[in-house]
Amino acid sequence: MSRFRTAIAGAPARTLLLLGVALIITGCSQPTTLQEIREEGVLHVITRVAPSIYIEEEGGPTGYDYELAKLFAEELGVKLRIRVAGDNTEILSVLTQNYAHIGMAGLSNQTAISGEYHTVPTGITAQSVLIYNRDVERPESLADLAGKTVHVVADSNHEQRLSQAQSDLPKLQWQVHPGLDAAGVLSRVESGEFRYAIISSNVLEMNQVFYPMVKEAFAMGDPRELAWFFPAAQDESLARAAEKFLEKLRVNGILAQISERFYGHLDRLNYVGARTFMHHVKSRLPKYEPLFREYAKEYKIDWRLLAAIGYQESHWRPNAVSPTGVRGLMMLTRNTASHIGINNRLDAEESIQGGAKYFRIVHEKIPERIPEPDRSWFALASYNVGFGHLEDARRLTESAGKDPDRWMDVKEFLPLLAQKEWYTKTRFGYARGNEPVVYVQNIRRYYDVLARLHEPGTTPPAKKPQLVHMEGKEAKDAPPNGSQAGSELRAALPPELGVIPPTL
Structure with a gap:
């Protein structure tokens, strides 16, 4: 049995609550073919709050993956329903149970899970990077970290790379933090609580300005394209439709334009x-x-x-x-x-x-x-x-x-x-x-920085899945007492404000 299915069998209370709420929202597993999805008229997406993926702003949702998902739903002629999970573990659990059509987790197609989900690359490449606090000596390689602890978030691409390296470096050790997201890891490296950690390069690019005491030491492995994940319980019709759609966006230049909006200006502030x-x-x-x-x-x-x-x-x-x-x-x-x-x-x-x-x-x-x-x-x-x-x-x-x-x-x-x-x-x-x-x-x-620091500000990740947005109608069926998604970026202003400011 895979490690992800094992995690569900012995799931913590919040994951069981996640699945229970998903059952309440959906009533049953989701349609498994593209035709059934079109007949239902709704594309169900599970994601987490991150500037590179999905953010809820007062002017509406935004984020690189969200913008693509919105266009994809329009292409299919269905409404887009977004639910927010607290972390990647919850996203993968929901997909394993077939309670969503697509998972947007900011992951690449790792070898360890490639057989458990259908995946489609989204056009953004990233690699694992070792970061450290400026007050400690810069490591030149993983060998320099023997006997020291490296910190990572749960269910990331980084654990696999560390496991592979450990065969040659038996003294390499790391700690997984299921309760933290990448921003939480960055803040602890910034404060010096964590001396070393591994995060994705695109996440570092988006957040570097907020954590000036964090430095990149070196990259691990080759860049990999990030992907959307689809439940194995589905046939491949939805995944193939997504693949075809994203290829069309590559050809007509829209994918590059969306990438430029979110990533094209991130190098403007040095230390x-x-x-x-x-x-x-x-x-x-x-x-x-x-x-x-x-x-x-x-x-x-x-x-x-x-x-x-x-x-x-x-x-x-x-x-x-x-x-x-x-x-x-x-x-x-x-x-x-x-x-x-x-x-x-x-x-x-x-x-x-x-x-x-x-x-x-x-x-x-x-x-x-x-x-x-x-x-x-x-x-x-x-x-x-x-x-x-x-x-x-x-x-x-x-x-x-x-x-x-x-x-x-x-x-x-x-x-x-x-x-x-x-x-x-x-x-x-x-x-x-x-x-x-x-x-x-x-x-x-x-x-970008001011938008993330001011009005209304960032909130912690949701503790249970929540319907935060549905294209075409107001989302009235969100579970009570769920955390609201964080506000870090915006693609548009409310209509009464007129000038729409930049997004990253």
Whole structure:
């Protein structure tokens, strides 16, 4: 009997409760063929809260895997129902019992479980990485960890790698933590409680900025593509449909675009920059946060996006002055300030009001056909380099056969505006085209951090499965007393707020 089925037989109380609630919600095992799923009209997905997978925001659910699942449900013509489990052990247990159609756990197709589930790769590759606290000596290999404890989450890809390495390194030892997620492991490495741990590289990329005392030592093994898991009790019709659908997204570029939204800007804060930003969030932001909130609301912008712009411009310093004459917290030019009715650029309130008003004006210039969040990316680039230069870059993009309405394409062509062979072909000529790309990517990262730190904040993983979202209708049948999913990212604002900010 497999280790996962054994775990169910001797399951802890919370896992038994999980299965009991699943029975209440579903009444019985799920349909086992694609045709039956279409007839029922609902795609049941079990997942866990993680920025790389699924997050519930006040503006709605988001996350890389969630966005793909939503599109897949639309492709099938069914509604998407999401339930949240506390960890991967619970997800795998639910799948083993066939109480969900798909499991999104952030796992690759491990050899140890490959025969127990159907799997389909999702386009994101990751590998196990050894992390350590900066105050301890950096290990160069697993051999350096002999006699020391390495910490890992339960039912991860990392246990298998450690088991394989132990044949050559018998003194290698590790501790599995069923009650922790990757963020919990990272926080303990940050504090020094854990000296060494192993997590997935994509998880480290998304969370590094929050844990500046955590460093990567080395990677273990080759990168593997993360996968969706399907119950073995199903036939392979749903898995094959998912495989075909994701291949279509690869071909038409949508998969790359979604990947860029969540992963394309994660390298923008190094160790020093992250520590400085987090220090300023505590020491400077509280003084100006009420003003960001007030004027963001007036001009229908997410206040965290407005604050991120302000940090990129001046590090929230109201008396900032540049050699080129722009000044103030939002670094407005004299002409811009005059145009929007700002008299004193060094007054923090006037500057923030002016920045909000100007960004709204710029945002409204971007064609409405461009969907969010790309429309906001373009607005930020225009805020920095000017609308005319942005349009020049979009024309160059189109002439090269790429999509001028996609930020991931246009950001490749903006730097060409600094090269004579390219800017001589444009209407507005030379521009330092690298600057708006860096500008936008930095603001996306600052926004990402602020969105995870502020309103409403992260909650612990759910202790039992909970219906948190269903596309097409309000989820009224959630079990009582379940924990709400954490809020760490957002792909959209509530409709009344207008400007949709970036997601990572």
